[in-house]
Amino acid sequence: xxxLGQQTVKFINPPQVISSAxxxxxxxxxxxxxxxxxxxxxxxxxxxxTWEQAQMKMSExxxxxxxxxxxxxxxxxxxxxxGDLLNQTVASNFVARKFPVSYLGLFxxxxxxxxxxxxxxxxxxxxxxNQVISFTSSHYQATERQFRTPNEYGDKYPPYxxxxxxxxxxxxxxxxxxxxxxxxxxxxxxxxxxxxxxQDMGSAMAPAAADxxxxxxxxxxxDPSYYDLIVTGDLGEVGKSLVLELLAEKGCxxxxxxxxxxxxxxxxxxxxxxxxxxCGCSAVVTASYLLPQIMYGNFNKVLVLGTGALLSPxxxxxxxxxxxxxxxxxxxxTGQLTPGIGRPSIRSKLANKVENLSGNEG
Amino acid sequence: MSQIDKTQEEYNELxxxxxxxxxxxxNFFSAYLVGGLICLLGQIIIELLLGTGLSLTEASSYTGLIxxxxxxxxxxxxxxxxxxxxxxxxxxxxxxxxxxxxxxPAMEYRQEGYILGLGxxxxxxxxxxxxxxxxxxxxxxxxxLLIG
Numbered sequence: 001x002x003x004l005g006q007q008t009v010k011f012i013n014p015p016q017v018i019s020s021a022x023x024x025x026x027x028x029x030x031x032x033x034x035x036x037x038x039x040x041x042x043x044x045x046x047x048x049x050t051w052e053q054a055q056m057k058m059s060e061x062x063x064x065x066x067x068x069x070x071x072x073x074x075x076x077x078x079x080x081x082x083g084d085l086l087n088q089t090v091a092s093n094f095v096a097r098k099f100p101v102s103y104l105g106l107f108x109x110x111x112x113x114x115x116x117x118x119x120x121x122x123x124x125x126x127x128x129x130n131q132v133i134s135f136t137s138s139h140y141q142a143t144e145r146q147f148r149t150p151n152e153y154g155d156k157y158p159p160y161x162x163x164x165x166x167x168x169x170x171x172x173x174x175x176x177x178x179x180x181x182x183x184x185x186x187x188x189x190x191x192x193x194x195x196x197x198x199q200d201m202g203s204a205m206a207p208a209a210a211d212x213x214x215x216x217x218x219x220x221x222x223d224p225s226y227y228d229l230i231v232t233g234d235l236g237e238v239g240k241s242l243v244l245e246l247l248a249e250k251g252c253x254x255x256x257x258x259x260x261x262x263x264x265x266x267x268x269x270x271x272x273x274x275x276x277x278x279c280g281c282s283a284v285v286t287a288s289y290l291l292p293q294i295m296y297g298n299f300n301k302v303l304v305l306g307t308g309a310l311l312s313p314x315x316x317x318x319x320x321x322x323x324x325x326x327x328x329x330x331x332x333x334t335g336q337l338t339p340g341i342g343r344p345s346i347r348s349k350l351a352n353k354v355e356n357l358s359g360n361e362g
Numbered sequence: 363m364s365q366i367d368k369t370q371e372e373y374n375e376l377x378x379x380x381x382x383x384x385x386x387x388x389n390f391f392s393a394y395l396v397g398g399l400i401c402l403l404g405q406i407i408i409e410l411l412l413g414t415g416l417s418l419t420e421a422s423s424y425t426g427l428i429x430x431x432x433x434x435x436x437x438x439x440x441x442x443x444x445x446x447x448x449x450x451x452x453x454x455x456x457x458x459x460x461x462x463x464x465x466x467p468a469m470e471y472r473q474e475g476y477i478l479g480l481g482x483x484x485x486x487x488x489x490x491x492x493x494x495x496x497x498x499x500x501x502x503x504x505x506x507l508l509i510g
Contacts, residue, residue, distance in 0.1 A: 154446025
Protein backbone atom coordinates (compact mmCIF):
# COMPACT_ATOMS: atom_id res chain seq x y z
CA UNK A 1 0.00 0.00 0.00
CA UNK A 2 1.42 3.38 -0.93
CA UNK A 3 0.23 6.88 -1.57
CA LEU A 4 0.00 7.84 -5.22
CA GLY A 5 -0.14 11.53 -6.04
CA GLN A 6 -2.20 13.67 -3.69
CA GLN A 7 -5.30 11.72 -2.80
CA THR A 8 -4.91 8.19 -4.16
CA VAL A 9 -3.84 5.00 -2.40
CA LYS A 10 -2.44 2.13 -4.46
CA PHE A 11 -2.72 -1.36 -3.04
CA ILE A 12 0.26 -3.56 -3.89
CA ASN A 13 -1.68 -6.70 -2.95
CA PRO A 14 -5.17 -5.61 -3.95
CA PRO A 15 -7.91 -6.53 -1.45
CA GLN A 16 -10.50 -8.87 -2.94
CA VAL A 17 -14.29 -8.81 -2.92
CA ILE A 18 -15.38 -12.35 -2.05
CA SER A 19 -19.10 -11.81 -1.48
CA SER A 20 -21.75 -9.16 -2.04
CA ALA A 21 -25.49 -8.94 -1.40
CA UNK A 22 -28.34 -6.47 -1.61
CA UNK A 23 -31.93 -6.11 -0.42
CA UNK A 24 -34.17 -3.47 -1.98
CA UNK A 25 -37.68 -2.03 -1.77
CA UNK A 26 -40.53 -2.77 -4.18
CA UNK A 27 -39.93 0.30 -6.35
CA UNK A 28 -36.27 -0.66 -6.90
CA UNK A 29 -37.28 -4.26 -7.57
CA UNK A 30 -39.57 -3.16 -10.38
CA UNK A 31 -36.84 -0.96 -11.89
CA UNK A 32 -34.51 -1.93 -14.76
CA UNK A 33 -32.01 -3.66 -12.44
CA UNK A 34 -34.71 -5.51 -10.46
CA UNK A 35 -33.60 -9.02 -11.44
CA UNK A 36 -30.06 -8.39 -10.13
CA UNK A 37 -30.97 -7.66 -6.51
CA UNK A 38 -30.86 -10.60 -4.11
CA UNK A 39 -34.08 -9.91 -2.21
CA UNK A 40 -36.86 -7.34 -1.92
CA UNK A 41 -38.89 -6.33 1.14
CA UNK A 42 -42.68 -6.58 0.98
CA UNK A 43 -43.44 -2.95 1.87
CA UNK A 44 -41.94 0.10 3.60
CA UNK A 45 -42.47 -1.40 7.05
CA UNK A 46 -40.67 -4.68 6.24
CA UNK A 47 -42.84 -6.43 8.90
CA UNK A 48 -41.61 -3.99 11.60
CA UNK A 49 -43.36 -1.28 13.63
CA THR A 50 -41.42 1.71 12.34
CA TRP A 51 -39.55 2.70 9.18
CA GLU A 52 -36.30 2.99 11.10
CA GLN A 53 -36.72 -0.56 12.38
CA ALA A 54 -37.53 -1.64 8.83
CA GLN A 55 -34.20 -0.22 7.69
CA MET A 56 -32.34 -1.93 10.55
CA LYS A 57 -33.99 -5.29 9.80
CA MET A 58 -33.11 -4.95 6.14
CA SER A 59 -29.45 -4.23 7.03
CA GLU A 60 -29.32 -7.15 9.44
CA UNK A 61 -30.74 -9.48 6.80
CA UNK A 62 -28.25 -8.33 4.17
CA UNK A 63 -25.34 -8.98 6.54
CA UNK A 64 -26.55 -12.50 7.20
CA UNK A 65 -27.07 -13.01 3.48
CA UNK A 66 -23.61 -11.83 2.47
CA UNK A 67 -22.06 -14.23 5.01
CA UNK A 68 -24.36 -17.10 4.05
CA UNK A 69 -23.39 -16.83 0.37
CA UNK A 70 -19.79 -17.81 1.15
CA UNK A 71 -20.60 -19.88 4.25
CA UNK A 72 -18.74 -17.64 6.66
CA UNK A 73 -19.78 -17.14 10.26
CA UNK A 74 -19.90 -13.80 12.07
CA UNK A 75 -16.75 -14.49 14.09
CA UNK A 76 -14.69 -14.96 10.93
CA UNK A 77 -15.10 -11.26 10.23
CA UNK A 78 -12.56 -8.91 11.79
CA UNK A 79 -14.35 -5.60 11.42
CA UNK A 80 -17.60 -4.00 10.23
CA UNK A 81 -17.44 -0.63 8.48
CA UNK A 82 -20.78 1.06 7.95
CA GLY A 83 -22.90 4.16 8.06
CA ASP A 84 -26.23 5.51 6.85
CA LEU A 85 -28.37 8.64 6.59
CA LEU A 86 -30.39 8.38 9.78
CA ASN A 87 -29.40 10.72 12.63
CA GLN A 88 -26.42 9.30 14.52
CA THR A 89 -26.25 6.52 11.86
CA VAL A 90 -28.54 4.37 14.00
CA ALA A 91 -29.46 1.90 11.25
CA SER A 92 -25.84 0.71 11.14
CA ASN A 93 -25.05 1.05 14.85
CA PHE A 94 -28.09 -0.92 15.92
CA VAL A 95 -27.34 -3.78 13.51
CA ALA A 96 -23.73 -3.92 14.71
CA ARG A 97 -24.87 -4.68 18.26
CA LYS A 98 -25.89 -8.13 17.00
CA PHE A 99 -22.38 -8.80 15.63
CA PRO A 100 -19.62 -9.69 18.08
CA VAL A 101 -16.90 -8.03 16.01
CA SER A 102 -15.12 -4.66 15.88
CA TYR A 103 -17.21 -1.89 14.37
CA LEU A 104 -16.32 1.44 12.84
CA GLY A 105 -19.30 3.75 12.27
CA LEU A 106 -18.82 6.09 9.32
CA PHE A 107 -20.66 9.07 7.96
CA UNK A 108 -20.09 10.16 4.40
CA UNK A 109 -23.78 10.67 3.58
CA UNK A 110 -24.44 8.91 0.27
CA UNK A 111 -20.71 8.34 -0.31
CA UNK A 112 -20.62 5.91 2.63
CA UNK A 113 -20.53 2.70 0.56
CA UNK A 114 -17.41 3.74 -1.32
CA UNK A 115 -15.91 5.34 1.79
CA UNK A 116 -16.30 2.07 3.70
CA UNK A 117 -14.89 0.06 0.77
CA UNK A 118 -11.84 2.33 0.57
CA UNK A 119 -11.25 2.15 4.34
CA UNK A 120 -11.81 -1.60 4.41
CA UNK A 121 -9.36 -2.04 1.55
CA UNK A 122 -6.75 -0.01 3.45
CA UNK A 123 -7.27 -2.13 6.57
CA UNK A 124 -6.78 -5.35 4.63
CA UNK A 125 -3.90 -4.13 2.53
CA UNK A 126 -2.18 -2.75 5.63
CA UNK A 127 -2.62 -6.03 7.48
CA UNK A 128 -4.96 -4.61 10.12
CA UNK A 129 -7.64 -7.16 9.22
CA ASN A 130 -8.08 -10.28 7.10
CA GLN A 131 -11.77 -9.97 6.37
CA VAL A 132 -14.09 -7.00 6.78
CA ILE A 133 -17.69 -6.25 5.80
CA SER A 134 -18.56 -2.86 4.32
CA PHE A 135 -22.27 -2.09 4.30
CA THR A 136 -24.75 0.75 4.20
CA SER A 137 -28.47 1.34 3.80
CA SER A 138 -31.13 3.94 3.09
CA HIS A 139 -34.90 3.90 3.34
CA TYR A 140 -37.25 6.21 1.44
CA GLN A 141 -39.80 7.00 4.14
CA ALA A 142 -37.32 7.16 7.03
CA THR A 143 -35.03 9.52 5.11
CA GLU A 144 -37.82 11.64 3.68
CA ARG A 145 -39.27 12.50 7.06
CA GLN A 146 -35.88 13.23 8.60
CA PHE A 147 -34.67 15.52 5.86
CA ARG A 148 -37.91 16.88 4.40
CA THR A 149 -41.58 16.68 5.35
CA PRO A 150 -43.91 13.88 6.46
CA ASN A 151 -44.41 11.42 3.60
CA GLU A 152 -48.12 12.01 3.08
CA TYR A 153 -47.82 15.80 3.10
CA GLY A 154 -48.84 17.20 -0.26
CA ASP A 155 -46.05 19.50 -1.34
CA LYS A 156 -45.11 19.53 -5.00
CA TYR A 157 -41.63 18.30 -5.85
CA PRO A 158 -39.55 20.03 -8.51
CA PRO A 159 -38.56 17.77 -11.44
CA TYR A 160 -34.91 17.82 -10.39
CA UNK A 161 -35.56 16.33 -6.96
CA UNK A 162 -34.31 12.77 -6.54
CA UNK A 163 -35.93 9.75 -4.93
CA UNK A 164 -34.19 8.12 -1.94
CA UNK A 165 -33.53 4.46 -2.69
CA UNK A 166 -34.87 1.90 -0.23
CA UNK A 167 -32.08 -0.60 -0.18
CA UNK A 168 -29.08 -2.00 1.57
CA UNK A 169 -25.87 -3.44 0.18
CA UNK A 170 -23.01 -5.34 1.81
CA UNK A 171 -19.65 -6.56 0.55
CA UNK A 172 -17.00 -8.75 2.16
CA UNK A 173 -13.43 -7.68 1.50
CA UNK A 174 -10.73 -10.25 2.08
CA UNK A 175 -7.07 -11.04 1.66
CA UNK A 176 -8.16 -14.36 0.07
CA UNK A 177 -8.80 -14.80 -3.68
CA UNK A 178 -12.05 -13.17 -4.82
CA UNK A 179 -13.90 -12.38 -8.04
CA UNK A 180 -13.21 -8.65 -8.08
CA UNK A 181 -10.24 -6.71 -6.70
CA UNK A 182 -9.66 -3.16 -5.50
CA UNK A 183 -6.26 -2.03 -6.83
CA UNK A 184 -6.59 1.61 -5.77
CA UNK A 185 -8.83 4.16 -4.09
CA UNK A 186 -9.04 7.94 -4.22
CA UNK A 187 -10.31 9.79 -1.16
CA UNK A 188 -12.22 12.93 -2.00
CA UNK A 189 -12.06 16.38 -0.50
CA UNK A 190 -15.02 18.50 0.53
CA UNK A 191 -16.19 20.81 -2.25
CA UNK A 192 -18.91 23.46 -2.06
CA UNK A 193 -19.80 25.51 -5.11
CA UNK A 194 -22.62 27.33 -3.41
CA UNK A 195 -25.72 25.23 -4.17
CA UNK A 196 -28.12 25.72 -1.25
CA UNK A 197 -31.28 23.98 -2.46
CA UNK A 198 -31.58 20.72 -0.50
CA GLN A 199 -33.95 19.42 -3.19
CA ASP A 200 -31.18 19.64 -5.78
CA MET A 201 -28.52 17.26 -4.50
CA GLY A 202 -27.34 16.32 -8.00
CA SER A 203 -26.20 19.88 -8.75
CA ALA A 204 -24.63 20.21 -5.30
CA MET A 205 -22.62 16.98 -5.59
CA ALA A 206 -21.54 17.14 -9.26
CA PRO A 207 -18.44 19.36 -8.67
CA ALA A 208 -17.17 16.98 -5.95
CA ALA A 209 -17.56 14.01 -8.32
CA ALA A 210 -15.83 15.84 -11.18
CA ASP A 211 -13.02 16.90 -8.86
CA UNK A 212 -12.37 13.35 -7.62
CA UNK A 213 -12.44 11.95 -11.18
CA UNK A 214 -9.86 14.51 -12.32
CA UNK A 215 -7.74 13.99 -9.22
CA UNK A 216 -7.83 10.20 -9.67
CA UNK A 217 -6.74 10.41 -13.31
CA UNK A 218 -4.00 12.87 -12.39
CA UNK A 219 -2.72 10.82 -9.44
CA UNK A 220 -2.64 7.57 -11.44
CA UNK A 221 -1.45 9.19 -14.69
CA UNK A 222 -4.30 7.49 -16.52
CA ASP A 223 -6.48 8.49 -19.43
CA PRO A 224 -10.27 7.99 -18.93
CA SER A 225 -10.11 5.35 -21.70
CA TYR A 226 -8.26 3.09 -19.21
CA TYR A 227 -11.72 2.39 -17.75
CA ASP A 228 -14.60 0.47 -19.30
CA LEU A 229 -16.99 2.35 -17.05
CA ILE A 230 -16.87 5.35 -14.74
CA VAL A 231 -19.94 5.38 -12.53
CA THR A 232 -21.07 7.89 -9.91
CA GLY A 233 -23.25 7.00 -6.94
CA ASP A 234 -26.37 9.15 -6.96
CA LEU A 235 -26.13 12.32 -9.01
CA GLY A 236 -29.31 11.67 -10.99
CA GLU A 237 -29.99 13.13 -14.44
CA VAL A 238 -29.08 16.71 -13.50
CA GLY A 239 -25.84 15.90 -11.71
CA LYS A 240 -24.86 13.46 -14.45
CA SER A 241 -25.08 16.08 -17.19
CA LEU A 242 -23.29 18.63 -14.97
CA VAL A 243 -20.36 16.23 -14.36
CA LEU A 244 -20.04 15.66 -18.11
CA GLU A 245 -19.96 19.40 -18.76
CA LEU A 246 -17.56 20.18 -15.89
CA LEU A 247 -15.16 17.49 -17.15
CA ALA A 248 -15.55 18.49 -20.81
CA GLU A 249 -14.50 22.03 -19.85
CA LYS A 250 -11.29 20.53 -18.47
CA GLY A 251 -10.71 18.61 -21.69
CA CYS A 252 -11.75 15.27 -20.22
CA UNK A 253 -14.37 13.49 -22.30
CA UNK A 254 -15.98 10.47 -20.61
CA UNK A 255 -19.42 10.58 -22.22
CA UNK A 256 -19.23 7.08 -23.75
CA UNK A 257 -18.14 5.33 -20.58
CA UNK A 258 -19.98 7.31 -17.95
CA UNK A 259 -23.14 6.42 -16.04
CA UNK A 260 -24.77 7.12 -12.69
CA UNK A 261 -26.32 4.55 -10.32
CA UNK A 262 -29.20 6.94 -9.59
CA UNK A 263 -30.06 7.09 -13.29
CA UNK A 264 -29.62 3.32 -13.76
CA UNK A 265 -31.87 2.18 -10.90
CA UNK A 266 -35.29 3.55 -12.00
CA UNK A 267 -37.26 3.63 -15.23
CA UNK A 268 -38.28 7.04 -16.51
CA UNK A 269 -41.95 6.15 -15.88
CA UNK A 270 -41.43 5.36 -12.18
CA UNK A 271 -42.02 8.95 -11.05
CA UNK A 272 -38.63 9.09 -9.34
CA UNK A 273 -37.82 12.67 -10.39
CA UNK A 274 -34.23 13.04 -11.57
CA UNK A 275 -33.33 9.52 -10.35
CA UNK A 276 -32.30 7.62 -7.25
CA UNK A 277 -30.29 8.93 -4.31
CA UNK A 278 -29.30 7.80 -0.83
CA CYS A 279 -26.58 5.57 0.62
CA GLY A 280 -28.38 2.49 -0.67
CA CYS A 281 -28.30 3.66 -4.28
CA SER A 282 -24.61 3.09 -5.05
CA ALA A 283 -24.53 0.21 -2.56
CA VAL A 284 -27.17 -1.99 -4.22
CA VAL A 285 -26.12 -1.16 -7.78
CA THR A 286 -22.47 -1.94 -7.01
CA ALA A 287 -23.16 -5.04 -4.90
CA SER A 288 -25.60 -6.71 -7.25
CA TYR A 289 -25.15 -5.26 -10.73
CA LEU A 290 -21.58 -3.95 -11.14
CA LEU A 291 -19.70 -6.65 -9.23
CA PRO A 292 -21.16 -9.63 -11.19
CA GLN A 293 -20.64 -7.74 -14.47
CA ILE A 294 -17.00 -7.12 -13.53
CA MET A 295 -16.44 -10.69 -12.29
CA TYR A 296 -17.69 -12.09 -15.61
CA GLY A 297 -15.60 -9.63 -17.55
CA ASN A 298 -18.37 -7.53 -19.14
CA PHE A 299 -16.50 -4.61 -17.65
CA ASN A 300 -12.87 -5.23 -16.76
CA LYS A 301 -11.97 -1.95 -15.13
CA VAL A 302 -14.52 0.25 -13.40
CA LEU A 303 -14.12 3.45 -11.40
CA VAL A 304 -16.95 3.73 -8.86
CA LEU A 305 -17.59 7.00 -7.07
CA GLY A 306 -19.72 7.45 -3.98
CA THR A 307 -21.12 10.97 -3.85
CA GLY A 308 -22.31 12.51 -0.59
CA ALA A 309 -24.05 15.77 0.32
CA LEU A 310 -22.82 16.63 3.82
CA LEU A 311 -25.72 18.75 5.01
CA SER A 312 -28.26 18.53 7.80
CA PRO A 313 -31.85 19.83 7.80
CA UNK A 314 -30.75 22.49 10.31
CA UNK A 315 -27.96 23.90 8.15
CA UNK A 316 -30.35 24.19 5.20
CA UNK A 317 -32.85 26.17 7.28
CA UNK A 318 -30.00 28.41 8.43
CA UNK A 319 -29.30 29.24 4.79
CA UNK A 320 -25.98 27.39 4.51
CA UNK A 321 -24.79 26.02 1.19
CA UNK A 322 -24.19 22.28 0.77
CA UNK A 323 -20.65 20.89 1.17
CA UNK A 324 -20.20 17.68 -0.82
CA UNK A 325 -17.70 14.87 -1.17
CA UNK A 326 -16.91 12.05 -3.57
CA UNK A 327 -14.71 9.04 -2.89
CA UNK A 328 -13.63 6.59 -5.59
CA UNK A 329 -12.52 2.98 -5.72
CA UNK A 330 -11.25 1.07 -8.73
CA UNK A 331 -12.88 -2.34 -9.23
CA UNK A 332 -11.12 -4.76 -11.56
CA UNK A 333 -11.77 -8.30 -12.63
CA THR A 334 -9.47 -11.00 -11.22
CA GLY A 335 -10.34 -13.67 -13.77
CA GLN A 336 -11.61 -15.89 -10.95
CA LEU A 337 -15.25 -16.69 -10.13
CA THR A 338 -16.41 -16.65 -6.52
CA PRO A 339 -19.79 -18.03 -5.40
CA GLY A 340 -20.49 -14.95 -3.27
CA ILE A 341 -20.98 -12.48 -6.12
CA GLY A 342 -24.26 -12.34 -8.06
CA ARG A 343 -27.57 -14.16 -7.74
CA PRO A 344 -27.62 -17.73 -9.15
CA SER A 345 -29.93 -16.70 -12.04
CA ILE A 346 -27.71 -13.74 -12.91
CA ARG A 347 -24.57 -15.84 -12.66
CA SER A 348 -25.83 -18.40 -15.15
CA LYS A 349 -27.08 -15.66 -17.47
CA LEU A 350 -23.73 -13.85 -17.42
CA ALA A 351 -21.78 -17.12 -17.73
CA ASN A 352 -23.79 -18.09 -20.84
CA LYS A 353 -23.22 -14.68 -22.34
CA VAL A 354 -19.48 -14.96 -21.79
CA GLU A 355 -19.48 -18.44 -23.40
CA ASN A 356 -21.45 -17.18 -26.38
CA LEU A 357 -19.08 -14.29 -26.82
CA SER A 358 -16.02 -16.51 -26.71
CA GLY A 359 -17.77 -18.92 -29.10
CA ASN A 360 -18.34 -16.10 -31.58
CA GLU A 361 -14.78 -15.01 -31.34
CA GLY A 362 -13.54 -18.59 -31.91
CA MET B 363 -5.80 18.77 -16.32
CA SER B 364 -6.48 21.03 -13.38
CA GLN B 365 -8.99 21.15 -10.55
CA ILE B 366 -12.56 22.41 -10.78
CA ASP B 367 -11.97 26.13 -10.34
CA LYS B 368 -15.36 27.66 -11.05
CA THR B 369 -16.67 30.49 -8.91
CA GLN B 370 -20.04 30.02 -7.22
CA GLU B 371 -21.63 32.47 -9.67
CA GLU B 372 -20.27 30.62 -12.71
CA TYR B 373 -21.45 27.31 -11.34
CA ASN B 374 -24.86 28.74 -10.50
CA GLU B 375 -25.27 29.72 -14.17
CA LEU B 376 -24.29 26.20 -15.24
CA UNK B 377 -26.79 24.64 -12.81
CA UNK B 378 -29.59 26.81 -14.19
CA UNK B 379 -28.76 25.58 -17.68
CA UNK B 380 -29.04 21.90 -16.68
CA UNK B 381 -31.88 22.08 -14.18
CA UNK B 382 -35.24 21.12 -15.68
CA UNK B 383 -38.13 23.33 -14.59
CA UNK B 384 -41.87 22.81 -14.62
CA UNK B 385 -43.82 25.00 -17.01
CA UNK B 386 -45.30 27.87 -14.96
CA UNK B 387 -48.32 28.02 -17.28
CA UNK B 388 -49.03 24.31 -16.79
CA ASN B 389 -48.60 24.69 -13.00
CA PHE B 390 -50.97 27.64 -12.99
CA PHE B 391 -53.72 25.83 -14.89
CA SER B 392 -53.45 22.52 -13.01
CA ALA B 393 -53.58 24.42 -9.68
CA TYR B 394 -56.56 26.45 -10.95
CA LEU B 395 -58.34 23.33 -12.19
CA VAL B 396 -57.95 21.20 -9.03
CA GLY B 397 -58.36 24.12 -6.60
CA GLY B 398 -61.47 25.16 -8.54
CA LEU B 399 -62.89 21.64 -8.45
CA ILE B 400 -62.44 21.49 -4.66
CA CYS B 401 -64.32 24.81 -4.36
CA LEU B 402 -67.01 23.50 -6.69
CA LEU B 403 -67.39 20.43 -4.47
CA GLY B 404 -67.75 22.79 -1.49
CA GLN B 405 -70.43 24.79 -3.30
CA ILE B 406 -72.37 21.63 -4.19
CA ILE B 407 -72.25 20.51 -0.54
CA ILE B 408 -73.52 23.92 0.63
CA GLU B 409 -76.38 23.84 -1.88
CA LEU B 410 -77.38 20.31 -0.80
CA LEU B 411 -77.28 21.31 2.87
CA LEU B 412 -79.30 24.47 2.19
CA GLY B 413 -81.83 22.17 0.51
CA THR B 414 -82.29 20.32 3.82
CA GLY B 415 -83.45 23.56 5.44
CA LEU B 416 -80.19 24.59 7.21
CA SER B 417 -79.27 28.30 7.40
CA LEU B 418 -76.34 29.55 5.31
CA THR B 419 -74.12 29.91 8.42
CA GLU B 420 -74.86 26.35 9.51
CA ALA B 421 -74.45 24.95 6.00
CA SER B 422 -71.07 26.72 5.62
CA SER B 423 -69.79 25.29 8.91
CA TYR B 424 -70.88 21.75 7.98
CA THR B 425 -69.28 22.14 4.53
CA GLY B 426 -65.95 23.06 6.13
CA LEU B 427 -66.18 19.99 8.35
CA ILE B 428 -67.04 17.69 5.44
CA UNK B 429 -64.13 18.99 3.32
CA UNK B 430 -61.73 18.51 6.23
CA UNK B 431 -62.88 14.89 6.54
CA UNK B 432 -62.43 14.40 2.78
CA UNK B 433 -58.89 15.83 2.94
CA UNK B 434 -58.04 13.70 5.97
CA UNK B 435 -59.38 10.48 4.44
CA UNK B 436 -57.56 11.08 1.14
CA UNK B 437 -54.35 11.68 3.12
CA UNK B 438 -54.90 8.45 5.05
CA UNK B 439 -55.27 6.48 1.85
CA UNK B 440 -52.09 8.03 0.45
CA UNK B 441 -53.93 9.82 -2.37
CA UNK B 442 -53.60 13.47 -1.37
CA UNK B 443 -49.82 13.78 -1.82
CA UNK B 444 -50.09 12.11 -5.23
CA UNK B 445 -52.80 14.58 -6.25
CA UNK B 446 -50.61 17.42 -4.98
CA UNK B 447 -47.83 16.47 -7.39
CA UNK B 448 -50.23 17.49 -10.15
CA UNK B 449 -52.13 20.28 -8.47
CA UNK B 450 -49.44 22.08 -6.42
CA UNK B 451 -51.02 25.15 -4.80
CA UNK B 452 -54.44 23.91 -5.90
CA UNK B 453 -54.38 21.29 -3.13
CA UNK B 454 -52.40 23.29 -0.53
CA UNK B 455 -54.58 26.42 -0.31
CA UNK B 456 -58.12 24.98 0.23
CA UNK B 457 -59.17 23.71 3.66
CA UNK B 458 -58.49 20.12 2.49
CA UNK B 459 -54.80 21.10 2.34
CA UNK B 460 -54.91 22.19 5.96
CA UNK B 461 -56.40 18.80 6.87
CA UNK B 462 -53.56 17.14 4.95
CA UNK B 463 -50.97 19.24 6.81
CA UNK B 464 -52.36 18.02 10.15
CA UNK B 465 -53.07 14.38 9.30
CA UNK B 466 -49.78 13.66 7.48
CA PRO B 467 -47.52 14.35 10.50
CA ALA B 468 -50.06 12.71 12.83
CA MET B 469 -49.82 9.45 10.83
CA GLU B 470 -46.07 9.63 10.71
CA TYR B 471 -45.13 10.60 14.26
CA ARG B 472 -47.43 8.01 15.83
CA GLN B 473 -44.32 5.82 15.54
CA GLU B 474 -42.77 7.82 18.40
CA GLY B 475 -45.81 7.47 20.65
CA TYR B 476 -49.00 9.46 21.21
CA ILE B 477 -47.66 12.16 23.56
CA LEU B 478 -44.15 13.18 22.47
CA GLY B 479 -44.57 11.81 18.96
CA LEU B 480 -48.02 12.52 17.55
CA GLY B 481 -48.99 15.09 20.18
CA UNK B 482 -45.86 17.16 19.75
CA UNK B 483 -45.35 16.88 16.01
CA UNK B 484 -48.94 17.12 14.74
CA UNK B 485 -48.49 20.88 14.15
CA UNK B 486 -45.02 20.55 12.62
CA UNK B 487 -46.33 21.77 9.26
CA UNK B 488 -49.49 23.66 10.24
CA UNK B 489 -47.72 25.38 13.15
CA UNK B 490 -46.55 28.43 11.17
CA UNK B 491 -50.10 28.88 9.79
CA UNK B 492 -51.49 28.89 13.32
CA UNK B 493 -48.74 31.11 14.76
CA UNK B 494 -49.00 33.78 12.10
CA UNK B 495 -52.77 33.41 11.85
CA UNK B 496 -53.02 34.29 15.54
CA UNK B 497 -50.50 37.12 15.13
CA UNK B 498 -52.42 38.60 12.17
CA UNK B 499 -55.69 38.37 14.10
CA UNK B 500 -54.06 40.20 17.00
CA UNK B 501 -52.64 42.94 14.76
CA UNK B 502 -55.99 43.42 13.05
CA UNK B 503 -57.58 43.62 16.51
CA UNK B 504 -55.12 46.37 17.49
CA UNK B 505 -55.85 48.29 14.26
CA UNK B 506 -59.59 48.01 14.89
CA LEU B 507 -59.08 49.30 18.42
CA LEU B 508 -57.12 52.28 17.14
CA ILE B 509 -59.43 53.34 14.33
CA GLY B 510 -62.68 52.03 15.79
